[in-house]
Amino acid sequence: MIGCxxxxxxxxxxxxxxxxSSIMVETAETTIVVDxxxxxxxxxxxxxxxxxxxIIFTHPHKDHMAGLDDVRSFNxxxxxxxxxxxxxxxxxxxxxxxxxxxxxxxxxxxxxxxxHTITDKAFKxxxxxIQPILVWHLKMPVLGFRFGPFTYITDANQIEEDQKEKxxxxxVMVLNALRKEKHISHYNLEEAIALVQELEVPEAxxxxxxxxxxxxxxxxxxxxxxxxxxxxxxxxxx
Ligand SMILES: [Zn+2]
Ligand SMILES: [Zn+2]
Numbered sequence: 001m002i003g004c005x006x007x008x009x010x011x012x013x014x015x016x017x018x019x020x021s022s023i024m025v026e027t028a029e030t031t032i033v034v035d036x037x038x039x040x041x042x043x044x045x046x047x048x049x050x051x052x053x054x055i056i057f058t059h060p061h062k063d064h065m066a067g068l069d070d071v072r073s074f075n076x077x078x079x080x081x082x083x084x085x086x087x088x089x090x091x092x093x094x095x096x097x098x099x100x101x102x103x104x105x106x107x108x109x110x111x112x113x114x115x116h117t118i119t120d121k122a123f124k125x126x127x128x129x130i131q132p133i134l135v136w137h138l139k140m141p142v143l144g145f146r147f148g149p150f151t152y153i154t155d156a157n158q159i160e161e162d163q164k165e166k167x168x169x170x171x172v173m174v175l176n177a178l179r180k181e182k183h184i185s186h187y188n189l190e191e192a193i194a195l196v197q198e199l200e201v202p203e204a205x206x207x208x209x210x211x212x213x214x215x216x217x218x219x220x221x222x223x224x225x226x227x228x229x230x231x232x233x234x235x236x237x238x
Contacts, residue, residue, distance in 0.1 A: 008211040015216040015231040021208045030126040040067025057086035059142040060093030081112035138185035177206035179213045205230040
């Protein structure tokens with residue numbers, strides 16, 4: 001957190017040092033990134049990512065969207081537009097915030113984007129089948145995504161029963177858990193643990209963690225079996 005000198009923000013433990021929430025999903029043929037955060041450029045540089053086939057968006061909040069301009073580098077490498085999948089709400093925001101990428105007369109070098117509107121129906125990107133899960137971020141509809149045995153949900157604090165059915169049977173789940181205190185639009189730690197247990201997902205990692213949650217190692221040691229805090233650079237093989 002800019003300007004903060006709390007014990008988390010000043011911690012020497014790398015796991016307390018977080019950029020904004022995002023994941024990359026790779027199969028033999030396909031690489032996709034979920035959300036382009038304001039840190040997207042650095043996240044790609046840090047991992048040395050050479051290829052991204054598509055971006056999919058959860059919701060149009062700035063901390064999940066702001067980095068889209070930097071898909072320009074991938075346009076340059078592939079000489080193709082970036083395939084972008086999002087719901088109508090995110091599409092509206094992308095067209096507004098990145099208006100210059102959608103104008104009829106484009107300045108040379110602006111990001112090239114090919115938009116696909118998605119709903120909560122399953123879709124495919126090459127060999128990757130993606131099942132969107134509709135979740136609620138206070139009153140904003142947000143998309144979580146299930147990729148076979150793996151489910152990713154960020155920025156939620158409510159999920160309806162029919163959508164919970166889409167999550168059941170996952171082997172691994174990533175879920176947002178902001179802090180211990182209650183929050184208006186995010187699950188807190190207790191609520192996130194309760195949801196993982198209710199859905200009987202055997203392995204879970206929490207994301208979208210605030211500095212208010214506390215030190216990684218301390219919180220990690222308090223969590224039930226199978227539940228962990230996520231951290232930057234965490235890699236899961238499924
Ligand atoms: Zn802090
Ligand atoms: Zn949000």
